[in-house]
Amino acid sequence: MHQKFTLATPLALTAALLLTGTASQVQATEGGISSWPMGIENYGMGILPPPGTYGQVFVGNYLADTLRDNAGDKAADIDLRVTTIVPRFVWVTEQKVLGGNLGFHALLPLNDIRLNVKNGPHDHKRGIGDAHLGPVIGFHHSDKFHTAVGVDFVLPTGGEYDKNDLVNLGNNYYTVQAVYAMTYMDPNGFNADVRLMHDYNFENKDTHYQSGRELHADYTLGWGMGNGWVLGVGGHAYQQISDDKCSASNCAAAALVDANDGNRGRSFSIGPAVQYTSKNGWSLSAKWQDESGVRNRAEGQTYWLKFTTAL
Template sequence: MKTSTLSWLVALGASLVVTPALAVNGHYPPGIEGLSAAAAPPEGLYYRGYLLHYDVDRFNDASGDAVPGNNSGSVTALAHRFIWMTGNRFLGADYGMEAIVPMLDIEFDLDIAGGQGFDDDGIGDVFVGPLILGWHGEQWDATFAAGHWFDSADFEAGNPASVGKGYGTTMFTLGGIWHFDAERRWNFSALSRYEIKTEQDVTGITPGDSWLVEWGFGHRLESGLELGLVGYDAWQLEADDGAPTGAKAERHAIGAEAGYLWPTAGVMLKGAVYHEYDAEAGGLKGLESEGDTFRLQLTKFL
């Protein structure tokens, strides 16, 4: 066996304990939010459903180069998010809370692992966010939130398609929207997530902190249809503590989104597609996927 192939297999051994493929060594998958995502909603109870499908085109090493062979896979997720804006105020902001329950179906076919196939499905790690703060101005909105992804799902060591991560993640959110005109037809939004992980018990490795930014530049037509350019950029800021290498993962994507609000029905529907144009692997994962994402987002005002 060639030395280069052996090194990829060793890297894969580290990646077998991490999933899903589309997150940068954390829980939050990029591409979930897009246009106008950084504004907290008005007082009330909301259900938001995310249908996300991610197709892996290839797996990259720490240099961003594709590993050899036919290595593919997919991640399909249906995440149920419940948001309650209480009507109370704190620090001059509207106060709310949230919870997310993801359902995952993950499949990988990896030549780099000797042609093995891996799959798993079920309920993933659950997120509870006791703090949402939303500020609103005439032409701007800002949001801060905090919560924790609990190590609640089944985790299979040695299965890269495991729906559980094997560790918990505390996540902080900060974002804002600027509306360029008084009618709020043109806007730019950016929503960032900072993730701090706990130790993965099976490996004794603590994944490094990571930071992700989802952004969007949108225009709302007179008909109510909103169209725009969206993208995401994610970086692992610290090397994994206890990992064999000091490499840090990152990924970048660009795409397009369309959305429409039916005020009388209390329903908003958005759809987006993203193409990843760069991805590099980190120390714990060993390999990093690069692919395309399709997302549907349904919000219902309850």
């Protein structure tokens, strides 16, 4: 299990989808986005590796062509494309906490965001997104069953924020995310992973907008082929569990939030997922997932690659 792992911590796909007109009335959370790119993780998401230093590189591409309203109906035709490269460094210490290994991680995404609204405005930005860092504790209950618990802090480092721009590289607010992940791994049989996450979003000081709390999970199911390969499916489930708020006297969105019952969003995705772990310890995974059941958010599909190795 030396390299077959993904920490239970968020990665940024920080595209600020700030649509105008009718579209702006159906966004869940500010800009219709979250700090966590839903469904990014793959097999082994609950496994923390042995003490040491590790590196990961995520490469992702998100494509969306529709914005859905509170009833799930099409509210706008869009062309949203977000490409991101995310290097992450992980340090697992010898220190034991509650019987588990203590680790830390840090990452800084590089984003390229293009947004075109049909018969409307368009924008394009490229640069550094919001940084993520935090501690994690990993537990190995058996050679097949593993869990991890952690807290991640998302910092608003995503370039210069302008509330009047169509897209921004970062969210311009802090997020605290609590995480609990579980993995059942059998190289010659059934594999299952789930990571549960709860996000608390702080207020955007430039817009006086506070996105609601979010509850979501990444999951995978697969079968180990006995030769390093795992084949199956994966995706995410997402539900916003509290209303957005924008109560300041100079907040233009306050009336829209009230009119749309808090702008609560939800979505679900599923698609094929595959991973290969070499005898030398490095691993490479790939997945594609298609969204459905979307409310108050953009609807699209995502492609992800992930490479993991010891440093």
